[in-house]
Amino acid sequence: MIRALHRWPGLQALALVGLLSLSGAALSVFPAAERLSAPQAASDLTVGTLAERIQGAYPGVEQIRRAPSGRITAYWFDQGTPGAAVIDPATGQGVASADPNATERWLTDLHRSLFLGDGGRIAMAGGALAMLMLTLSGAALVARRQGGWRYWFARSRGALAGRVHVEIARMAVFGLALSSATALWMTASTFGLVPDGGAMPAFPSEVSGQTGVALSKLEGLDTLPVSSLRDLSFPYAGDETDVFTLTTDRGTGYLDQGTGQMLAWADLGGWERVSETIYMLHTGQGAATLGLVLGLLALSVPVLGATGSIVWLAARRSRPRLRGNVPASRAETIVLVGSEGGSTWGFAATLHAALTEAGQSVHVGPMSGFAPARYAQARRIILLAATYGDGAAPSSAKGFLDRLASAGPAGSVPLAVLGFGDRSFPDYCAFAGDVAEAAARQGWDILLPLDTVDRQSPQDFARWGRALGAAMGIELHLSHHPVQPATQALTLVSRRDYGAEVQAPTAILRFALPRASLWQRLTGTGFVRFRAGDLIGILPEGSPVARFYSLASARRDGFVEIVVKKHPGGLCSGQLTALEPGDSVPAFLRRNPGFRAGRGRTPLILIGAGTGIGPLAGIVRGNARRRPVHLFFGMRHPDSDFLYHDDLPDWQADGRLARLHTAVSRTTRPRYVQDALRSEAGQVAELIRNGARVMVCGGRDMAAGVAEALGDILAPAGLSPAMLKAEGRYVEDVY
């Protein structure tokens, strides 16, 4: 929602906001230049003395003005010809032309109205409003991305374009918010929407009728410092009913031209003061340094526009294009997608295309946006749901079950659920099952019984499509060609083999970092940016379905490392463990944001067995800040499958690893990693009570055993693994 509030004003008003900021930046130079070039008055100079000096030099003086920069301008009439000059207050003589600067004039007109008068002013105010919305929504997005407002200035992470965008924006946002908010006020003031009109005193009904008072006799002018002067207008020559009009920073008054008496006075109103301050803050007139700073910050807008566009384009490219996606309120068929890595979106795109071709109006969106009240024309809802981890909602379906529950009783629209998963996992399509069950419990009509697609099988999908077509009374042929993510060839650099003696042949494979293109660098796609715990997908020969492995290295290590155990008959693991240095495999990167060590200095408890040590070893290797890390590692036999046993002592010696606890299962007294945990129960409970974070990586059975052991260990302290999970302090990567 906030992202949409940021994206649309950003894209729609990019040109306008860019023009506003560039012209504003150019304009910011003028007040500073004026401030530097204007001869300044001595601090003890009074308006009376200044006026006398000017009158001495220009007897026909009619008006004296002082700009906020301190520049004093006099206007006079000499034998019927008007004249004007910038005045040196020390002499009263003109030193420079008072003609307005044509460039500044032109820029000002462009900046506030595009040379289009009131219509242009409104358009530019729209630009300022877009900018204000961008700064506010952008600030919320920065806070979210950084993990909270207090991390505002913390190091930003992510792809280059996004990082540059955030790093510039979090500095510039203050200036841009000030400039755009003050711009809106000034527009409102110009259109009379703010009650800040000039407070002129009532013109005196009677004047002395005399003329020719000496300027030094004008009431108050002998003590009024020049710095307080705004304007002194002389009476019209030959009109004895006229008066002196004096405007200072406090108000406006009339002075008699015969007696010098103050005849009337009106103080500056509160609204006027506010408007004047806002004018100063926006233009820098009277605050030249602030103006320059704001101008400099405004220069960031074109950069923000460019990097923001790249971020948006990269996000758009990562999803399949849907041609003619109908808005949810007008579509007859609503297709909602729950996808973690993106492959289910591909199926949704195929379904969308086939239904559209069959003349249906179809809307495709994420399950997390489920809003049945908006589906005014809907005749069916189809949910395509993958599963994340052991039965959890995938990222694009976060919050779906809550939305379903709070949506109240089901309407008359029937619903179909299709699950996507991998039969080799115990929780096959568990989330899809939960969804179907919840829908049935809420009383939704069932369009089709729950069906599943195993390992992205096009056959499963086509079969389900025929059933859907029959239910809808149309011919529906779904021919899905899985779109493979763009892969890059990874070339093996070295391998270390373990475990052959204990019937668990395992290899640590290290690949060279592939070269990144400029687009990849800007958008952070490919192997430009990854951390230990992220995943790589590998496409084995003979199967279109990728297999995923946890990364045991980070980008800054300079190589891509994974740990692979050869499974009997395993297609991908067989091919990987047969690789020799110089061989290569096609691979792509997938981020795994749910499995991160997080920031801070709180201790880490890393628990893994077998190949599960891979990402944990990567985290230890990357622990340059010497955060206390306690590693629990389960293996079969220390002489055979003690992965990373060359590295661990070094890491321990230089402080990257605080404690190492091992558990060995192929001995006379077999011990598993959960047993090692139990024997360190006191220390583990103490660490967790003090805020430690737990990361578990490995097989499903091990993870279950670890959770049980931790449950026992934490129970006396009134804690449980579920509570830690809810706080985000207990994360698992289980396979």
Place this chain on the structure above:
Amino acid sequence: MKSLLATLALTTALTVPGLASARPVTLTTTMANYGGPGAYLALYVTDSSGAYVGSLWMAGGKSRYYEHLRDWYRATGGDTAHINGITGASVGSGRTLEISLDLSDALFDAGYTLHIDAAAEDMRDSPNEVAVPLTKAGAGTPVPGRRYIASFTYAM
């Protein structure tokens, strides 16, 4: 005649459409190339004693700037009731403003003076930019302004 004038002054409407005693008058104001943004102009009439009688035209739509038309503002207190229905756009540098009005015959050769106050943003205020006596003989004769107005003519 006097009562009619009094009425005019009260209602501030110096134009009398449809009356036999009125005649169509064209006021042509040609601006000088003063090189600034559009100027605000107030056209108004004073009587032989210099007292404000009424307004003929206001060029410039934003009342917050009227205070810079200093004489007009002082005479009217900035009350926009004086210019209801006789307001138009400001006049740019080098442009010409042409207004046609039905003016009362009684305004001519009776000591009345037509004034124009002018002002432009960030430039000096120019009250009494033009002051021309309203006479039948003077009709059609261009009069120069002081700073912003190159020439002003009223023609019958």
